Amino acid sequence: xxxxxxxxxxxxxxxxxxxxxxxxxxxxxxxxxxxxxxxxxxxxxxxxxxxxxxxxxxxxxxxxxxxxxxxxxxxxxxxxxxxxxxxxxxxxxxxxxxxxxxxxxxxxxxxxxxxxxxxxxxxxxxxxxxxxxxxxxxxxxxxxxxxxxxxxxxxxxxxxxxxxxxxxxxxxxxxxxxxxxxxxxxxxxxxxxxxxxxxxxxxxxxxxxxxxxxxxxxxxxxxxxxxxxxxxxxxxxxxxxxxxxxxxxxxxxxxxxxxxxxxxxxxxxxxxxxxxxxxxxxxxxxxxxxxxxxxxxxxxxxxxxxxxxxxxxxxxxx
Amino acid sequence: xxxxxxxxxxxxxxxxxxxxxxxxxxxxxxxxxxxxxxxxxxxxxxxxxxxxxxxxxxxxxxxxxxxxxxxxxxxxxxxxxxxxxxxxxxxxxxxxxxxxxxxxxxxxxxxxxxxxxxxxxxxxxxxxxxxxxxxxxxxxxxxxxxxxxxxxxxxxxxxxxxxxxxxxxxxxxxxxxxxxxxxxxxxxxxxxxxxxxxxxxxxxxxxxxxxxxxxxxxxxxxxxxxxxxxxxxxxxxxxxxxxxxxxxxxxxxxxxxxxxxxxxxxxxxxxxxxxxxxxxxxxxxxxxxxxxxxxxxxxxxxxxxxxxxxxxxxxxxxxxxxxxxx
Numbered sequence: 001x002x003x004x005x006x007x008x009x010x011x012x013x014x015x016x017x018x019x020x021x022x023x024x025x026x027x028x029x030x031x032x033x034x035x036x037x038x039x040x041x042x043x044x045x046x047x048x049x050x051x052x053x054x055x056x057x058x059x060x061x062x063x064x065x066x067x068x069x070x071x072x073x074x075x076x077x078x079x080x081x082x083x084x085x086x087x088x089x090x091x092x093x094x095x096x097x098x099x100x101x102x103x104x105x106x107x108x109x110x111x112x113x114x115x116x117x118x119x120x121x122x123x124x125x126x127x128x129x130x131x132x133x134x135x136x137x138x139x140x141x142x143x144x145x146x147x148x149x150x151x152x153x154x155x156x157x158x159x160x161x162x163x164x165x166x167x168x169x170x171x172x173x174x175x176x177x178x179x180x181x182x183x184x185x186x187x188x189x190x191x192x193x194x195x196x197x198x199x200x201x202x203x204x205x206x207x208x209x210x211x212x213x214x215x216x217x218x219x220x221x222x223x224x225x226x227x228x229x230x231x232x233x234x235x236x237x238x239x240x241x242x243x244x245x246x247x248x249x250x251x252x253x254x255x256x257x258x259x260x261x262x263x264x265x266x267x268x269x270x271x272x273x274x275x276x277x278x279x280x281x282x283x284x285x286x287x288x289x290x291x292x293x294x295x296x297x298x299x300x301x302x303x304x305x306x307x308x309x310x311x312x313x314x315x316x317x318x
Numbered sequence: 319x320x321x322x323x324x325x326x327x328x329x330x331x332x333x334x335x336x337x338x339x340x341x342x343x344x345x346x347x348x349x350x351x352x353x354x355x356x357x358x359x360x361x362x363x364x365x366x367x368x369x370x371x372x373x374x375x376x377x378x379x380x381x382x383x384x385x386x387x388x389x390x391x392x393x394x395x396x397x398x399x400x401x402x403x404x405x406x407x408x409x410x411x412x413x414x415x416x417x418x419x420x421x422x423x424x425x426x427x428x429x430x431x432x433x434x435x436x437x438x439x440x441x442x443x444x445x446x447x448x449x450x451x452x453x454x455x456x457x458x459x460x461x462x463x464x465x466x467x468x469x470x471x472x473x474x475x476x477x478x479x480x481x482x483x484x485x486x487x488x489x490x491x492x493x494x495x496x497x498x499x500x501x502x503x504x505x506x507x508x509x510x511x512x513x514x515x516x517x518x519x520x521x522x523x524x525x526x527x528x529x530x531x532x533x534x535x536x537x538x539x540x541x542x543x544x545x546x547x548x549x550x551x552x553x554x555x556x557x558x559x560x561x562x563x564x565x566x567x568x569x570x571x572x573x574x575x576x577x578x579x580x581x582x583x584x585x586x587x588x589x590x591x592x593x594x595x596x597x598x599x600x601x602x603x604x605x606x607x608x609x610x611x612x613x614x615x616x617x618x619x620x621x622x623x624x625x626x627x628x629x630x631x632x633x634x635x636x637x638x639x640x641x642x643x644x
Binding site: 126127203204205206208209210211212213214215216217219223224227228301302303304307 | 410413417472
């Protein structure tokens with residue numbers, strides 16, 4: 001098992017390397033002159049710009065800069081400095097990550113707490129009135145674009161009822177609306193996924209066996225059916241959580257939460273190439289990490305997958 | 319128990335309908351059976367005849383979403399199973415009546431250890447500690463020939479024959495009074511079949527369990543059963559004691575089944591299979607169900623209304639010719 005984890009962590013290195021190279025190269029081809037941007041607005045002479053270019057090291061060949069950038073990231077965990085204000089991108093990301101992480105964790109918890117029981121209920125009572133109502137309501141939320149939902153929530157709960165603040169990230173109460181806005185859209189998909197995989201499992205023979213033993217229905221559903229339906233459910237949770245950790249961009253902008261997503265949007269608006277590249281590599285890293293954790297959870301849920309991990313390790317030992 | 323032996327278990331006029339698309343499937347039509355404590359009944363018929371549906375209706379574990387209706391009476395020790403509420407059913411399932419499922423590959427939960435799957439049923443009914451239930455489960459596994467060292471393993475680590483043993487151990491864990499064995503040997507290869515059959519027979523003799531053995535294998539029935547009911551298109555077309563059926567098969571379908579068996583004493587070139595296919599289960603026929611395939615069919619069969627005719631006490635046949643022969 002440990003071997004498997006180490007192997008997976010090692011595989012992450014080439015993945016991140018590829019992301020880094022692609023991002024750096026793409027950003028290099030984006031029109032606009034970083035040196036000019038770094039100088040700020042106003043008119044600058046050719047000489048000034050050239051001097052800035054040398055100061056930023058942009059006069060050197062592309063390959064040299066790429067090599068240096070990648071080496072710095074992998075050896076010193078150094079993403080370079082922002083072109084606009086010269087702040088250290090690593091520290092900026094670190095400072096912003098907790099806000100994004102809070103929204104991501106709260107959202108995923110809310111999604112699971114609501115979506116899992118709802119999905120199970122709708123699977124067990126498939127085609128009932130409750131099933132149809134749930135389908136309709138979750139689909140309705142799914143159809144609303146999240147920026148619109150977010151604005152409507154602000155309108156109702158911040159401006160009208162004055163229950164929650166509309167922007168900022170000073171305390172936990174500031175995260176209530178962003179969390180709700182961030183979860184509502186994905187809830188439909190998640191509930192449908194739970195329903196679909198439960199429906200398949202509920203009709204399987206071993207669930208009938210469990211029922212024939214005289215177990216109460218709750219035990220049959222939660223003890224026998226659910227663990228078998230968990231693999232696809234875990235996959236969806238992992239994907240959603242991973243992408244949310246990369247910043248719920250729209251939500252962060254609407255609610256002015258200083259998270260990773262907002263940072264990325266700002267860096268793109270300001271043509272801050274360094275910040276943008278750094279942010280995206282960071283997102284790739286967190287996503288890969290979450291997917292690894294998801295894969296490890298599979299082994300916990302399903303002994304057959306665990307056996308695969310273990311046996312593939314044994315083969316490697318030989 | 320102060321109950322007469324006769325009302326141990328019985329089914330009367332059981333009719334089960336499924337819905338499939340826009341049509342109604344008549345899976346079981348007016349089936350009546352009776353069983354005394356400790357007796358073994360063989361339920362014989364080809365695939366799709368409704369054997370498994372009968373067994374599942376007894377435990378009320380039919381797939382709810384596709385069942386249209388279940389009518390009739392099923393009684394066990396004087397109580398109506400079809401009228402029971404969830405609590406009563408849970409107390410009945412696994413403890414008084416339990417079932418060995420057809421396909422051992424899918425009947426066990428892949429994410430639970432075999433010992434826990436056996437123990438949980440026992441614990442549910444005996445209200446005992448987890449350790450006690452585990453001990454019982456390991457005893458059961460040893461009884462069916464699986465060592466205690468393998469108890470903590472998962473179903474995917476077992477072969478098909480061993481899984482079937484686990485399924486049997488699971489069904490017998492609470493020493494039920496009635497065992498429904500749904501083709502317990504069909505999914506296994508021939509050498510293992512004999513072993514599993516011996517096992518079931520030994521356990522039945524040891525525990526005094528009554529059994530309904532569902533199979534399409536007449537050889538198995540001859541070895542294990544006291545009584546036989548032959549099912550065709552959801553109806554019992556002939557029933558009686560083992561001797562009645564094997565020595566005096568009367569219904570052309572029953573005779574056909576025996577004709578399709580290889581006989582070592584006779585030198586025949588080919589076996590004689592029953593021609594044709596079972597009739598469409600979505601249609602209720604006004605005439606004999608077997609008419610289209612019956613080698614003796616004649617005009618009178620068109621008017622036969624599928625009623626049972628008693629040949630000798632207990633030996634019932636659903637064919638008008640049975641009457642004529644007497």
